[in-house]
Amino acid sequence: MRTTVSLDDDVAAAVERLRRERSLGLSEAVNELIRAGLGARRSRRRFQQRSSRIGLRLDVANVAEALEILEGPGRR
Numbered sequence: 001m002r003t004t005v006s007l008d009d010d011v012a013a014a015v016e017r018l019r020r021e022r023s024l025g026l027s028e029a030v031n032e033l034i035r036a037g038l039g040a041r042r043s044r045r046r047f048q049q050r051s052s053r054i055g056l057r058l059d060v061a062n063v064a065e066a067l068e069i070l071e072g073p074g075r076r
Contacts, residue, residue, distance in 0.1 A: 011033075014033060015029045015030055015033060016029075018032060018033060056069070056070075058070070
């Protein structure tokens with residue numbers, strides 16, 4: 001497949017470095033780098049919501065009322 005892409009300077013430098021090291025063509029070097037990136041495992045930290053007590057007991061079933069309590073009357 002033929003396509004045109006714009007490479008950032010750091011990516012273009014990595015492609016050129018790989019081309020020189022392994023005597024590859026441009027397409028071969030780009031494909032190798034993409035495959036390496038696709039195969040790389042990223043460690044993901046589990047998301048944990050942090051909350052703090054603000055001293056209010058608030059029923060959020062009525063959003064307009066909750067906003068009025070939190071922001072004060074007439075804020076909207």
